[in-house]
Amino acid sequence: MRTRLTAVGEAPERADRASLGQAIADALRVEIVDGTIAPGDRLREVALAERFEVSRVPVREALQQLASEGYLVIQPRRGATVVVPSARVIRETLEVRNELEVFAARLAAARRGGEHRQHIRDVLDEAAAARAAGELDRLPGLIRAFHTAISDASGNSELVRLLATIRSQATWMYAVDVPGRTDESWQSHDEIGEAVLAGEVAAAEDAMRRDVERDLAVFDRMRAGEG
Numbered sequence: 001m002r003t004r005l006t007a008v009g010e011a012p013e014r015a016d017r018a019s020l021g022q023a024i025a026d027a028l029r030v031e032i033v034d035g036t037i038a039p040g041d042r043l044r045e046v047a048l049a050e051r052f053e054v055s056r057v058p059v060r061e062a063l064q065q066l067a068s069e070g071y072l073v074i075q076p077r078r079g080a081t082v083v084v085p086s087a088r089v090i091r092e093t094l095e096v097r098n099e100l101e102v103f104a105a106r107l108a109a110a111r112r113g114g115e116h117r118q119h120i121r122d123v124l125d126e127a128a129a130a131r132a133a134g135e136l137d138r139l140p141g142l143i144r145a146f147h148t149a150i151s152d153a154s155g156n157s158e159l160v161r162l163l164a165t166i167r168s169q170a171t172w173m174y175a176v177d178v179p180g181r182t183d184e185s186w187q188s189h190d191e192i193g194e195a196v197l198a199g200e201v202a203a204a205e206d207a208m209r210r211d212v213e214r215d216l217a218v219f220d221r222m223r224a225g226e227g
Contacts, residue, residue, distance in 0.1 A: 021061030024052055028062060032071050032082055033172040039084040043072065070169060085173045087223055093173055094219060097166045098212040101147065102205050104163060107154035109196045109204035116153035117197060123149055124193045127186055139186060146189050150196065150208075174219060185214060 028048075031037045048059045063080045066072045070089075072080045085093075113120050123146045130138040144167075151163045188211035195204035 020052075020054055020058035021065065024048070024054070024058055024062035025065045027052075028066060029069075029071065029168065032066070033168055037082055039082050041082045042078070043080040043082070045079065069165065071172070090173045091216070091219060093166065093170050094212075094216050097163070097170050098209070098216065100159065100163050100166060101150075101212045102208045104151040104154045104156075104159055105192055105196060105204040105208035106201055107156055107159070108150050109199055109201040111153060111155055112199040113153045113197050114155055116149055120146070120149045120153060120193050120197060124190060127189065131186065143186070143189065146193065150192065153196065170215075174215065185211060188214075 028037065028043070037043070043063060045056045045059050045063070048062075049056045052059065063072060063074060067074050067080065071083060073083055074080045108114070108116075108120075123142055127139060127142045127146070130136070130142065147163075147167070151160050154160065188207055191207040192204055192211060195201075195207055
C-alpha cells in the first residue's frame with residue numbers, strides 16, 4: 001500500500017531530500033512504536049521507496065536515522081531489520097529515562113512551571129475529573145500529556161528533545177498494563193504537579209522518582225517471574 005507523505009505533514013513536491021527523509025523516518029517510527037512494524041521485521045529500501053513514492057535516497061537516509069535512534073540494525077547485504085530489544089537494553093533505557101524525568105521535574109519546580117504553569121494545572125484538573133467520573137481509560141493519555149508538560153516546563157529545550165526520544169523508545173520496548181496501576185499511579189502525578197507548582201524542588205524530585213521507578217520495579221518482577 002502506498003503512503004502519501006502529506007499524512008506526516010510533508011508534501012513530496014515541496015520537500016527537499018532532507019525533509020523527505022525526516023518525513024519517512026517519522027512515519028516509520030510511529031509504526032515501529034505502535035507495533036505495526038514488529039521487532040525482527042525487515043525493511044526493504046525498494047519496497048519503501050515504492051510505498052512512499054520517492055527515490056531510494058531519502059528512504060536510505062530515513063533508515064540510517066532510525067538506526068542511529070536504536071530502532072533498526074543495518075547489515076551489509078541484509079538491509080535494515082527492526083531491533084529485538086534485550087532485557088538489558090530495556091532496563092538501561094528505563095534507567096536513563098527515569099533520571100531525565102527526575103531532572104525535568106527539578107528544573108520545572110525551580111521555575112514553578114514557568115509559562116507552562118497553567119497547562120500543568122489544566123492536566124491535573126482534567127485527570128481529577130476523569131477519575132471522579134470513572135473514565136479511567138482517559139488516564140494513559142493524560143499521563144503522557146502530564147510528563148510532556150513537566151519537561152516543557154523545565155525550560156531546557158535539549159532535555160525536551162532527549163526525553164521525547166527516549167520516551168518513544170521506552171514505549172516501544174516496554175508497554176505493559178497492570179490492572180489498576182494507571183489509576184493508582186495518578187496519585188504520584190498529583191504530588192509531582194503540586195510540588196512543581198509550589199516550587200518545592202526536593203518534593204518534586206522525590207515524587208517523580210517514585211513514579212518512574214514503578215515501571216522499573218514491575219519490569220524486574222516480570223523478569224524474575226520468567227527466570
